[in-house]
Amino acid sequence: MNNLNPKVSETLKKIVELFKSGNVPKSISIATFPPFDVPSNSWSLTNRITMTIHGTSDARGYLQWSHVNRYVKKGSKSFSILAPWLANKKKEVCAPRDDNEDKPSHISHVLRGFLTIPVFRVEDTDGDKLEYENLELPKLPLLDVAKNWGIDVAPVTYQGGWYGYYRPDKDEIRLATPEEKTFYHELSHAAHKRVVGELKNGQDWKQEVTAELSAQTLCHIFGRTDNNTTGNSYEYISHYANKANRDVGVACVSVLGDVEKVLSLIVEECARIETALSLIPVPQCLG
Numbered sequence: 295m296n297n298l299n300p301k302v303s304e305t306l307k308k309i310v311e312l313f314k315s316g317n318v319p320k321s322i323s324i325a326t327f328p329p330f331d332v333p334s335n336s337w338s339l340t341n342r343i344t345m346t347i348h349g350t351s352d353a354r355g356y357l358q359w360s361h362v363n364r365y366v367k368k369g370s371k372s373f374s375i376l377a378p379w380l381a382n383k384k385k386e387v388c389a390p391r392d393d394n395e396d397k398p399s400h401i402s403h404v405l406r407g408f409l410t411i412p413v414f415r416v417e418d419t420d421g422d423k424l425e426y427e428n429l430e431l432p433k434l435p436l437l438d439v440a441k442n443w444g445i446d447v448a449p450v451t452y453q454g455g456w457y458g459y460y461r462p463d464k465d466e467i468r469l470a471t472p473e474e475k476t477f478y479h480e481l482s483h484a485a486h487k488r489v490v491g492e493l494k495n496g497q498d499w500k501q502e503v504t505a506e507l508s509a510q511t512l513c514h515i516f517g518r519t520d521n522n523t524t525g526n527s528y529e530y531i532s533h534y535a536n537k538a539n540r541d542v543g544v545a546c547v548s549v550l551g552d553v554e555k556v557l558s559l560i561v562e563e564c565a566r567i568e569t570a571l572s573l574i575p576v577p578q579c580l581g
Contacts, residue, residue: 313531352426374411426451473519475510475513486504486552508553
């Protein structure tokens with residue numbers, strides 16, 4: 295940790311030791327941007343993940359967009375979601391009846407397969423402003439770092455399942471919460487990409503632990519809120535450590551090299567935008 299600012303190094307070391315002991319506070323609830331009535335709220339998890347992969351939090355069919363006075367831009371390409379193809383099946387029901395009556399029956403639905411439905415991202419449409427476009431991010435610390443790196447950071451409505459994401463191919467961050475730690479997590483992914491060149495697709499456990507450990511360190515150094523989110527980070531890292539059949543402490547130690555590089559890159563960028571390191575506050579209590 296010799297290449298790190300001493301305060302950063304000290305905070306990171308304390309967090310790792312705390313995680314090794316497992317003596318962390320309870321996780322706290324995460325505030326989210328309010329959900330709005332958009333069609334994708336009723337989609338399956340698979341379709342919502344598909345939407346996220348295509349870099350949007352709102353996608354609709356051509357007619358659905360026209361119903362809210364928005365129109366697909368010329369040349370925009372759709373992507374497909376899956377809808378169940380159901381067929382009706384009539385089944386007679388055994389019940390007492392008169393001879394002159396028709397046999398009672400019950401209509402059931404049989405899954406015959408799936409149909410593909412083309413939808414377009416909100417980013418590929420123009421027209422009337424949508425209600426959720428009035429969302430605003432708070433003045434998060436380190437937003438200038440993202441700006442200097444050319445990263446597009448924007449708020450999105452919370453739809454469950456995730457609080458934020460970073461798209462390496464688009465260099466964009468989307469946040470469904472105003473919480474600082476979530477932004478730090480996604481910014482750490484962006485820094486990690488700049489350190490290693492490319493990130494693996496999907497939620498690789500090493501990448502997730504690196505981002506979360508970096509985020510928690512940044513939270514205690516640059517954070518402006520009083521919330522102690524150490525328990526949330528421990529829970530998050532535990533999840534990925536368990537998936538990789540590793541102890542939490544071992545998982546943290548195994549990624550320390552990348553964490554140090556991520557933190558160094560972010561701190562160096564702060565210096566370049568004249569954020570004086572001498573003004574970095576003393577790390578908050580980790581207990």
